[in-house]
Amino acid sequence: MAIKGPKGTHDIIFNDINKWHTIESKLTDLMEVYDYQEIRTPIFESTELFLRGVGDTTDIVDKEMYTFQDKGDRSITLRPEGTASVARAFIEHSGFNEVLPSKFYYIGPMFRYSRPQTGRFRQFHQFGVEVIGSINPYLDGEVLEMMMKIFTSLGIKNLNLEINSVGCPKCRPLHKEILKDYLKLYFNELCPTCQGRYEKNPLRIFDCKNTKCQEIINNGPYITDNLCNECNEHFEEVKKYLAMSKVEYVLNKKMVRGLDYYTKTAFEITAGREGAQSSIGGGGRYDGLIEELGGPSLPGIGFAIGLERVVLTMEEQSLFDNLIRIRKKVYVANVSEDNIDAAVKLVQNLRNLGIVAIYDIMTRKLKGQFKYANKINADYVITIGDDEVKNNVYQLKNMNTGEQIVCSYDELIKNLGGE
């Protein structure tokens, strides 16, 4: 039995890789425009980083981490998300002594041990952005606007941005008490999961799908009603920026995100997929994280986009159909084996001019070579035979129009767009 890839992993192979390249190049282009720098951190870290950074009441840490002991008996974890690593690297390299804010983006694999299903893998890929060092609410707005621009520039439709404010260490504890006082009255009616959440993280009850729990929580106090002045003003400014930038959003007072480090602005974005795994990105502000991880008290904000879900959404919306290949492909065919060396030489010359060129390495007959050229979507086929070699001319066929001309080397290069 042949060995298969581990559960929850997938290969990006054959034509699929073009989809990823398309997305990645769009992303890196945009990041340049916004003047963000790429950061590459290791894909494994000390387990402790995630325990402290992501939070040990989260499901991610609780049950989804790939953790193991290495040969030096260190506890290692494959990163389940990117923010903690970026924060760690920022602190470790004293980013706070450099010009602020630090603006990073990253792209790479993440690992979570969960049951795979549509749009969910154990090794999956995220693109993410982190900005450290500014508390300005306009930054929240800019980051949101940028995230939306990523999706719209890829052509993705039916986007739905939801935002909320989850408060800060000043107002959230107070709100939690108010919420708990309210929930106490209905405690016995909550589902078992939510009864457990009551002590550990009552805000998460908002996420419950149970209709009874929803009924109870819908009539309860919302965090946005109990924000401190600072958080409230901040949130108002964020919304002002979004209105100014014509970024459409829905205020979702019930949204509470699954990671402990979020403060103030939190957001999530979906793209019209029905039900399961419709979320293609999310993020928020994390003003306490840098300090929590041993750095100075600096605010931060970021988001992550699930690339598998972007690919899935783009496939569903048929957005890969009209990908335009900018570089033309030239196939150099030989009439017989005697002409192969001439074909090779031509291919080498074309390549030196930056023209994409290939020739037959399967010793196919001429007809077979044309079939092959057609299959690989060659734009041109140049045929080399004894006549052409003798007369120093080239048969150039445009595979899209079917037109074929005889030309000199200079004309050939000119036709192929070379210098």
Place this chain on the structure above:
RNA sequence: GUGGGUGUAGUUCAGUGGUAGAGCGCUAGUUUGUGGUACUAGUUGUCGUGGGUUCGAGUCCCAUCAUCCACCCCA
């Protein structure tokens, strides 16, 4: 972690307990130096794996593994 579906060719899938199949793809051919269409031929199978029932199992039963879908959670 919970629940459901499916495992047969590269792929998508037929296959009533009795000789292993089709479409697509791929490879080659259809006499002369030219693709897409058409036609012809070929295409590698421990029918996921291990047990059981049976004269006989791709088919029925059990187990196991894999995979897909949904829940949970998230991207």
